[in-house]
Amino acid sequence: MPSSAAYNSLFIPVDESFLTELSRIVGRDGMIRDQSDLLTYESDALVHLRSTPGAVVLPKSTEEVQAVVRLCRRSAVPFVARGNGTGLSGGALPVKDGILIGLSRMNRILKIDIPNLRAVVEPGVTNLSITREVAPFGCYYAPDPSSQVVCSIGGNIAENSGGAHCLKYGFTVHHVLGVEAVLPDGELVHLGGAVLDKPGLDLLGVLVGSEGTLAIVTKATVRLLRRAEKVMLLLAGFPSIDAAGEAVSSIIAGGIVPAAVEMMDRLTIEAAEAAVHPNFPKTDAVLIVELDGPASEVDELFAEVERICQTCGATTIEVAHDQAQRDRIWKGRKAAFAAMGRVSPNYYVQDGVVPRTRLPEVLRRIRDLESRSGLRIGNVFHAGDGNLHPLICYDEAIPGQAEHAEKVAAEILSYCVEAGGAITGEHGVGVDKKGYMPKMFAADDLDTMQLVRCAFDPTGICNPGKVFPTPRLCGEVPGPYREHPVERAGLAERF
């Protein structure tokens, strides 16, 4: 398999005339070339992968994005779109010497239509700002990734972001109704829209979650939801992960679909306690269960959830009686990642999914791995949908331990795949996990996905080197065969 570096080196490096033209499009204040300023854009939140772009542009309009992309296409220069850089899989890692298109200046909320529960936003708008804007009308935007204060809607669309409440409410793909997008040849398309059921192929369904490899979204129409009449939340302590897991299974088996079910183990409880003092019980596991909906339904089902927790051996149950209490409990959960810094100098965040019924078995394997590897592993996860976030603690000052942690993280992914799960539930494949894709998908599966890529981006300049383990060239359809330089160099197969 060719390395990304070898693949990237086959793109034409940017030259001065290209850069001059680029600055004409976005203006001098819309372009960054200074090496020290470029450092900011060398990585996303997966900071150990870095690459310096030839230039960063910060367009302010769809027209500027189109012009930049057209120029890149004409000059065979690869480009990568970037939101606010909170991605955890290197999806916005620049191509060395390519162009990074930062969308943070396109950050306007263009329209709010409360009667139809729609909002039209630019890609740089942050996730939480939509909710803030519509809250006075009793509405909110449902996907709530942990980074929602800073992450952008454009990035959410690229990664099909979820959050703690996607068990009941779904992912970004269920809440984005339409987009305006710039294709890799600079053409503008409108997929979906404010009205449902636009005739034609559901290209929006495949664009969402394509990790910026198909197009650059320049506007999005999102669905808003009405705030539920009632929200109830409890925090239950359990003597073991297994007991907490049993409670989750019983809730689901009881026909209850909570808005959120989150679980934390002893290590992450300790870390959260040290960081934000949520006053969680000092037990082996805590479960956070949130129910929302009409009061008539929530009251009845919540009593049932409480009963199930007691039956499954909960040692403590705290029912939140007001928003302040709910906020405190959620703060403890949402702080879990960052809080690991309190108990370990470094940690590696993994993201894998297992079928809920296989959770106990996979968690046992992780515990065995913990004792074998000598590295502490904290577990915090979206228990309702089997999305695990093991936090592997290490000390980079100890030679070899960072690499060891990475291997441990990789082994956990293989447990997920063996249990019938997925290598990523919400962080994306990006560069980080593309090498694991063959664990989950056969070559024919990946080739079929690349058919879509070839239709959108036949020249392969839109965020190349991401998602797929093997770069592919797209035979033009129709047209005579021409050998591509990448192919001649033996670095990619024609598809």
Next chain:
Amino acid sequence: MPQVIEPVDATGVAAALSQSSADGRGVIVRGAGTKFSPPPSDVILSTARMTEGVDHVAGDLVATLPAGISLDAANDILRREGQWLPLDPPRSHHATIGGIVATNDSGPRRHRYGGPRDLIIGIEIALVDGRVAKAGGRVVKNVAGYDLSKLMCGSHGTLAVVTRATFKLSPVAPFSRTLVATGSDVRRLSTLALTIANAPPLAPTAIELQSPPHGLLVRFETTEAAAAAQVKIAAGLCEQFGATPHVVFGQAESDAWRAHEARVFGTPGVVLKIAVLPTDVGDMLAIIERLSSAAAVVCELSGRAALGILLLKISGDHSAYSSIVAELRREASARGGSAVILSAGSGDPMTTVDRWGPLGDAQPLMQAVKARFDPQHLLNAGLTPWD
């Protein structure tokens, strides 16, 4: 006469497609035949025998279903564990999983649960080059790779043949009540539908408009106490809007919903799906009323009023159909919406009229996707404008 092939699994479908590709023979992909048929072709590839291998993991609330099984047959199996695939498209006793995915078809409960593209989490497809591919998986949360399962939803069998699909399921609610509201003003009922949809104390699974006679069906499927409480609140809203509410349950409730489906799909006629913003439904209703009274046609409608989806059946004077469809399409388009012909009886002049209307600026991209999946244009040729 076309050759009919009925494979039992994905490998069989792939082999048949591979042979058709080699021979350059066109293929019609067929489930139960409950939807619009493509023009005749060389081979009919039927999923009729692909009914085995339902894999239901109740603890995970997911199931993998073979393409040829009917929705009702699948749900009979899932209900044994108190769960179901919450889709209720028309003719669900015949309509197959493969066909429902291919047409992204749904029914009244779309209001709560969404359609196939919202529930599908994994897919297996057979490609024209004889390969079998899969995407997604068996877990609800999964962002690894492109989501081809959503791309297949509504692709009308033009890209590949769906052989299996995995869905997230829902628990079967313990209790159901339907509020039937009748009123003299259908536009007012459409406003009532939006009011009910936006009322936080209410969480109906379906809100359906019907006309004529004008009525609104609102279904509550939850616990007994919650259903009773919500029916009461909704009935109060009905009275505020000058509508007369009454509650049905048991056999009467089933009958009410069966009659509702039959209103549009039970008798011959052209069925048009009109999509507009929810707040534009009232305007469209007025336009429909005007057009139907001006021509010698009978218009009957149902629809997901709070989602902005109306299903209109036109019967009577054939000569008036195309102008009515064109007018409704123009009015819907002017509001950012669309009007697509879902079905037409054999011999209807509508079989030769453009079913889809404009696809917008993404049409070339759709055609590019089609060309990558099916470069010889063998699958369901002539059925869609992205061919």
